[in-house]
Amino acid sequence: xxxxxxxxxxxxxxxxxxxxxxxxxxxxxxxxxxxxxxxxxxxxxxxxxxxxxxxxxxxx
Numbered sequence: 001x002x003x004x005x006x007x008x009x010x011x012x013x014x015x016x017x018x019x020x021x022x023x024x025x026x027x028x029x030x031x032x033x034x035x036x037x038x039x040x041x042x043x044x045x046x047x048x049x050x051x052x053x054x055x056x057x058x059x060x
Contacts (some may be wrong), residue, residue, distance in 0.1 A: 037046050040053035047053055 040047055043051060043055040
């Protein structure tokens with residue numbers, strides 16, 4: 001009885017995975033990769049937005 005329950009559970013999980021893969025094909029795949037964050041070459045901090053780093057402006 002326990003083997004039957006475990007088998008049905010695994011078949012159900014495989015079905016849910018296949019439905020999710022066909023419904024949301026780009027999520028979690030390599031084609032939806034995000035560009036790496038920009039790092040300041042001078043101080044090594046992450047640069048947020050399009051402004052220059054605060055170390056170059058003299059504030060940090």
